[in-house]
Amino acid sequence: MAGVYDQLPLEGMPRRLYSCTPSRLNAWLDCRRRYRFTYLDRPQPSKGPGWAHNSVGASVHNALAAWWREPYERRTPLTAAILLTNGWITEGFRDADQSAQWLGRARDLVSGYVGTLDPSDDPVGVERTVATRTKIIAVSGRIDRLDRRGDELVVVDYKTGRRPLSQDDARSSLALAIYAIAASRMLRTPCHSVELHHLPTGEIIEWRHTEESLARHLGRAEEVGVEAATADERYREVMGAPGPVRARSSGAASGRTSSGTTSAPASTAAGNSGAGTAGNGGPGATGGSVGERPQVGPPAMSAELDAVFAPNPGPICGWCDFRRHCPEGQAAAPERRPWDGLAE
Numbered sequence: 001m002a003g004v005y006d007q008l009p010l011e012g013m014p015r016r017l018y019s020c021t022p023s024r025l026n027a028w029l030d031c032r033r034r035y036r037f038t039y040l041d042r043p044q045p046s047k048g049p050g051w052a053h054n055s056v057g058a059s060v061h062n063a064l065a066a067w068w069r070e071p072y073e074r075r076t077p078l079t080a081a082i083l084l085t086n087g088w089i090t091e092g093f094r095d096a097d098q099s100a101q102w103l104g105r106a107r108d109l110v111s112g113y114v115g116t117l118d119p120s121d122d123p124v125g126v127e128r129t130v131a132t133r134t135k136i137i138a139v140s141g142r143i144d145r146l147d148r149r150g151d152e153l154v155v156v157d158y159k160t161g162r163r164p165l166s167q168d169d170a171r172s173s174l175a176l177a178i179y180a181i182a183a184s185r186m187l188r189t190p191c192h193s194v195e196l197h198h199l200p201t202g203e204i205i206e207w208r209h210t211e212e213s214l215a216r217h218l219g220r221a222e223e224v225g226v227e228a229a230t231a232d233e234r235y236r237e238v239m240g241a242p243g244p245v246r247a248r249s250s251g252a253a254s255g256r257t258s259s260g261t262t263s264a265p266a267s268t269a270a271g272n273s274g275a276g277t278a279g280n281g282g283p284g285a286t287g288g289s290v291g292e293r294p295q296v297g298p299p300a301m302s303a304e305l306d307a308v309f310a311p312n313p314g315p316i317c318g319w320c321d322f323r324r325h326c327p328e329g330q331a332a333a334p335e336r337r338p339w340d341g342l343a344e
């Protein structure tokens with residue numbers, strides 16, 4: 001992500017805008033220590049190995065995005081299967097057999113899904129970045145697909161996880177609400193509907209926001225932004241400015257990679273409130289290796305800063321990429337194997 005703050009003159013005074021994505025805001029809400037590892041500590045502490053379920057998700061998203069970029073006559077289920085195969089990400093699987101088995105499943109998912117689409121009905125946007133700002137936050141993110149239905153836009157989000165989805169997932173999603181607001185403002189077109197397209201079941205979960213419910217989500221985003229910005233400021237005062245964020249790469253053929261930070265396949269928010277201020281290990285290399293990658297530990301942290309960025313241990317810790325650096329997380333949940341998030 002780019003620089004954390006922008007400057008916006010407001011009433012003659014410089015005012016810092018908190019620049020964020022929905023993922024960043026959700027990271028703050030889920031676990032402040034994970035937020036710090038993800039967005040502030042530089043170099044970023046080493047993550048664990050990639051997750052196979054993330055590889056499946058990224059491969060499917062990439063194939064569906066590429067499908068819409070094909071000329072109309074090639075928008076067929078077979079093309080979707082070919083795109084999926086050509087961009088298949090193998091990271092995190094137990095072995096080649098498991099990867100091949102899931103490639104077959106994912107191929108069926110994408111070809112079956114595009115079979116339900118009208119290839120002539122071009123979306124307004126695919127993997128479209130949208131952004132908006134208030135007096136407090138500048139928020140941006142990427143929408144899987146933006147449709148036009150009648151006079152309105154509809155935000156479409158693809159889901160590939162094993163957990164069945166409910167309307168509450170669509171209603172309560174901060175990300176989807178912010179995408180709707182940003183898309184509406186950028187394209188000057190009303191946008192109240194958000195949809196989760198759950199490929200494994202073929203279900204489409206829709207929620208139609210009101211202006212009031214969208215405003216509530218944006219207000220919530222601002223509240224979170226103020227909290228996180230205040231914590232960021234304190235981090236910078238104590239630790240100095242974070243360095244540039246390093247891009248991570250995996251085997252992805254295009255934009256989306258299998259890398260995640262915490263992506264529990266049955267995604268539950270971390271449960272209990274934060275406790276404990278145990279150290280995060282010393283600065284610099286922690287030794288050991290995953291492949292050839294050098295291992296980086298988090299910087300030494302004062303008790304005060306560690307409290308600002310308190311851990312929030314719970315079941316989700318088993319899926320946290322930074323669990324290795326977090327004693328509380330290790331105590332809270334067992335280590336997961338990279339392929340444990342796959343629905344067998």
Ligand code: SF4
Nearest residue numbers: 031311317320326329
């Ligand atoms: S292991 Fe759990 S408590 Fe520790 S950083 Fe990750 S999510 Fe937070």
